[in-house]
Structures are given as C-alpha cells and as structure tokens.
Amino acid sequence: MSLGEFEAEVARRAIRCFVELAYPDGNVPKNRAQFVDDLDSATLEQILAKTGVEKLPQESSGATGGNALRIGNAWYPHMKMWIRPYSEAPGFVLGVDTHDDLGIKPDHPEWDQVQQLKARNLELARRIESRWAEEGLPTQEGLLRRYLSDAQPGSSEGDRT
C-alpha cells in the first residue's frame, strides 16, 4: 500500500516539528542533527532509505506498513515518529510511538521512575501530534474528527484539525 501524498516536503515538516518539540533546548544529538540537516536536499526515497528509518511490517492484508523514525527526545532516545498508509485521502497518517514499554512490574524498584518517564513521553507525544494537526498534517485524531464532521453535518468536529 502506498503512502499517498506523503512527499519529501511533508516529511521534512513533520520531522522538523517533532525535533523542535522533542529537543526544546536545541541540543539535538549529533547523528539526529545531521539527519535533519540532510533533509533539505533529499528526496522522499532518500529520506526513507536513511539509517535509522525502519520499514514497518506489511501484513498480507495490506492494512499496515509504512515507516518509523527513531528520533528520540531530550530525556529518552527511543521515541519514534511513524507514517502509515491510510485508505482515504491523503493516503497516510502520522503518529508518535513512545516506544517505552519496558516490561517493568509494579514491584520493580524503578517502577515509579518509569511511570514518570512514560507520562512525560505521552505528554510530549500528544503535543507533537497536536502540532502536526495544527499544521494540517493528518493524524488519527484529525481523521476521526473529519469522519464525525461528515457524519454529523453542522457539527464543528472538523474545525480543530
């Protein structure tokens, strides 16, 4: 399944937005900063072929697939941005995978710290997805709002995307 209208310029906007919020003080790790610097001259194919860009498994159903980029954030290096195909325009959706399921049980000595980390990651993930939506980039939330807006003419669900 293709990624529809996901093009190099869209990828650049989405990645830069992620990086800006994930590293608010501008201290982006060297390899990631280089990745961002190289975006300007890259085609979409070149961006998706870069080191650190994963290809997500496509099931036989074709229902999933797409790519994930491990961009990290200022306190946790494993947070990812994902792009997945979608059956309706624009043909793709962006999302954040906090990627912090560390398998720690409540009796683990670091349980509380891990919960704090996850809460912080989630809050950042929401901010990134909200910013994408503000910039007109497709997110799961935006698609749901659009569906509800279409299903309920006169509703204002579509206004927030």
Added chain:
Amino acid sequence: MTLQEQQRILVIEDEPAIRELVCKLLDIHGFVTHGEGDGETGLNAAREWRPDALILDLMLPFVDGFEVCRQLRAEPPQEAVGILILSARSDHESRVRAFELGADRYLTKPFHPNEVLRELLSLRESPDGSEVGLRRRRRIDVVDGPNYRGQVDELVADLFHTTPMAPAEIAETCAVLLDVGRELLDHHAEDVAPGSVHLTCEIFDDRLRHVVNYDGEPNRSNGGWKAVRDAFSHESVVGEPSVEQKLGGSFVETLHPHELVLTRPFRSA
C-alpha cells in the same frame, strides 16, 4: 432498532481526544459508551459497569492493556466480555501476546472508524457459534493489480492446503476474484477508491465464507457501494454463469454497513 442499540462499550484509551472521539463515534451509531483513561480505572469500570465489550489501548499508564486483558479473562463475571484492541503497536509479538491474553480482535492505528464499528459488531457473532470450525481467515484488499493478485495467490495456497476443494474449483474461485478485482480497479475507479473494498475469505471445516466490505466515505454518493454489489453479483455475459454461481452461493447483505456475505458449503462435507 439497530443491532447495536443498548450495547455497552467501555473505551479505555489514555489519549483524551481519541477516547472522546471514539465514544462519540459509537454514540452516534447507537452504542452506550463510557470512557476511562488508564488501565486501573478501566478495570474498575469494567467490574462495576459490566460492558458488553471493551475497546482497549495497549499502551496505558500504570496498568497496561495486556494486564487489563489478563485480569478480566481471569474473572468469571468478565470472561465473556468482548475485547477489541486498538493500538499503534503493529508488531507480531504484541498481537500474539494480546490474543494469548484473551483479546478477541486487534486493530492497529491508524484505524478507519468503519473498521471499529465492523469489529464491534462482529464481536457479537462469536458467542453464537458462528466461528466454530474456523480454520483460517484471509483478508484481501482490493488495491493495485499486482498487490491484489499476490493476495489472491496466497488464498489459492490456503484453499489447496486447508479445504477439500478440487484444484479446478480453486482455480475458478480465484479467477472469479481476480476478475471482480480487475473490474473494480479498472472500470469503477471513480466510485471505488483503491483499498476501500476488502474481501475476507474464511475457511471453515465444512464451508468457505466470502465477506465483502466496502469502506467508502459516508457522504460519497452510493455509486461505490452499488459498483461493489454489482461486481460481486451481476450476470456476466449471456450463457455464462454469474459471479455468485461460480462462487457456489448467493451474496446477501448483512446488518453490518456495506457488507455482503456468501457461504459455499464443501461438497464433501
């Protein structure tokens, strides 16, 4: 009166906006909903509110979705509740773990609202035995030609290995599916967007069931759905059997929105 009226759905999702929107989606389709934002409060709500089904995210604070599944399946009052996982995690391990812990259905984000409705409705079918004897389920998306053909080829292998169908019958079934897919992709592209038609082939011990679903945009004209219905049921040319005759049954519309089902018993059964 619709099938889902009065069905109580508990939505456990930590993203407030998604939780609120999923509840709203279900509300307008006649479900009764309640939302919770973490696994612990979700478990408590499941115990007190006794929903018919859960929509459950996996990545939840404090108690994750896997643990919610495990605990509910271990409690006799809750063991029959339908559980639909709605997660950004598309990896095989997460799916396997979720099903092992008792999930009934698994959708990955991004999900289309119609998929959620369809899966919730299908949860109701399981307890009445309609899934008994199910050996294999293969979903085929009518997308571009080579992709579609590849998926049909995989179905051929399934039919050879898991059914008593003769090779000629299998070849005919697959030829029909290829013809229908080609017709939709080549002649109805304006009405039927690629990827909006899904064919699910369910192989049971004694029968083969074809389920056709159409996820066209709700406000689009009905041209897409009509094209899909026609493609799967029309008479081809004079003197030739119809698609339905070739598949060995008749397509009927179900209570699910935009769904056709054809069941073909195996002769040897």
